[in-house]
Amino acid sequence: MRLLQFVIWVIISYLFFKLPGILMGKPIPSSLILMYMFFAVVMILLVMTSTEKSTRELLAPIKSMLEDPSKKLIRNVVFVIVPIVAGVITYEQIKPTYEAPVELRSTHPAPPSTIKIYGKTYDLLALENPYRKYEKEDPEKFKELVREGGEVYFKHCFYCHGDKLDGKGHYGQGFNPLPLPFQGKDTIAQLQESYVFWRIATGGPGLPKESTPWLSAMPIWEDFITEEEIWKVILFIYDYTGNVPRSWE
């Protein structure tokens, strides 16, 4: 019965590693699971063979299967199954897979402290959207600025970032990484406006290496639109999605 206990413990630890990944929709790579399981099995064996007696109990069913003539049938079945399982596992491990290499990238890398664009140097830590103040001071003017920002968006951005600002523009599927959605609380809602300004102005090639600048299709917008237009389009993407830029405090 100790053997059964052993098997149960192994299964429990396997599920312990495997289930959370499946439930969250982000499975843990099988190579990692294999490593965890190796340590788990060693641990369980150590505990279960800590005394002479417990070792004997654990191995008793195996011993009896090997020695007891009445269990010959079970023994033969086990003797056939075990090598087959070992062969199959080996095949699974060594068979060639043609899956593309995994490319890890950081979506929101740490920004530099200063950037040089439009022939000026900007301190990203102190940089603020010059139009943001009108939200309180002059709501009518603010509304007009948001609308102008929308016009910038619908001339330059919607092909990829989408009419709904959901990152699903009609050409979006042709790029990798996919265009960033602005809807939801996990993109621009987490960022300061100065950060968004940096990302727009310097585009894909302005990314640091951990964010694979060679893959991003984001143009260098400094070459196409004015500083004012960038600030206005920033107002628009926050306004349309109901997101609020993160502030410093």
Next chain:
Amino acid sequence: MMGRIISIVVVALVPIVFAGSPLHAAKGDPEKGREIYMKRCWWCHGEEGAADGPAAEFMLPPPRDFTEGVYKFKSTPFDELIPSDEDFFNMIKGGLMKEHVAGWNGMNNTSMPGWEDMLKDDEIWHLVAYIKSIVEYEQPEQGPISVGNKVASSEDSIEKGRKIFREMCAECHGEEGRGDGTKMLKDDWGYRTWPRNLTKPWTFRMTDTVEDIYTRITVGIPGTQMPSFADPESKKRLNDEERWHVANYVVSIAAPYKKPDENTVIKALRIEEEVPDNPSSPVWEKAEYTSFWLVPQMIAKERHFKPSLDSVSVKVVYNDKEIAFLLEWDDRTKSVPGDAKAEEIAAGEVFRDGVAIQLPVVVPEGSEKPYFAMGDKAKPVSVWFWQSETTTEPQRLKLLEGKGFDKIEERDPSAIGLTARGVYDHGTWRVVMKRPLFTKEKDKDIQFVEGKFIPVAFAAWDGSNGEKGSKHELTTWYWLLLKPPVGASIYIVPIAVAVVVLVGELLLLRRFRKD
């Protein structure tokens, strides 16, 4: 007889019973619709619905002009101008196509998204009410056409449909249905329209069901040269059964391999025979296509917003000496500069068609690749650029080294044994580019090594669509893998392991027996 009289009476009563019924009137409030419209829709469709929003000039097809009241995709008969309320509702809500391309859940392959995830049904009804109010539309007098007499698809039906198609439809849709017609078509708004490429049903504006195809054939596409084939006045009238045959035929010519999927790896096939240098070689049948989206070049000047090519399909084979790429893409026009016929159906000046393969000069060891659009200073790319013939010059091939958009150098392709050949057939280009696996200058040209993941990207030009230079379609980086033949070892090793385990078991058994 009695049943027929009753049904005639019922049908006659329907408009009387429902005309102006509160059921429909209550479905939406045009004023509320206007509010939503001014937040979500005007950017493309314009403040007054005249299709003149800020985005309008950057898209083809253009947004619908609501002031005209002409709707292309509707289910009411050809002589009924007004779409059904459900037609309006579905046009806005989207989500009709079951297996749509990501981002294309509204009008497929246009910038009109489906709004089902952002607007509630009653908000969509408000919009319907507003849009109808622009041209003061009431209910249509005739309801949707019936799709009840469907003819089940069969070899016989498809064959009948094929014959009718060749006779009636091929002039615009092409002999093979790839939209490679011989006429320049314009819609009522003066925009160039392209007959649908029927082998790519995922690009159909509404859905790809046989009922929807039958509806288009029966109703026509108002505002365009796609007529109703049910119009008794028309020379092209088809009876109901014939229209179902054509619909069945259209479903049958879908070419799913052209639809890009999740796969990002081209698996080059190792062959024993000669590597082919032309697209018609039977060797190609052994390899499989991998397809990728083509998107317009919108990153550097001159940017391109109105592409006419949307995907490219690729096969690669190699032997111990050479490697060859087969690039296949649908292009409705064979662009021959100087040719009168080509100029007649082109959007403007005709340039050569073209296609290009981009590869890193050095296969990166780590994850860092060259910039995906023409490389960069530190990591240059090689571009094999094929172009079609003109009336006076043959096809040509350029070998380019790219260190950025504006840092491109030309080299002699024959010096490294690079050759190319293209054939155009009924709306499809097939181009083969071939090169030895290895070259002398290892720091200037990519060396093709088995088992390595090699970044690869593509670009294409439709010269009849004003595409030249930086105005073209491109792909992002994908992968090429020269798949080495799988040796016997992957079977021998597992068998050996099984034998070892079995021997271990027997030894164990012997030991226990001795005890």
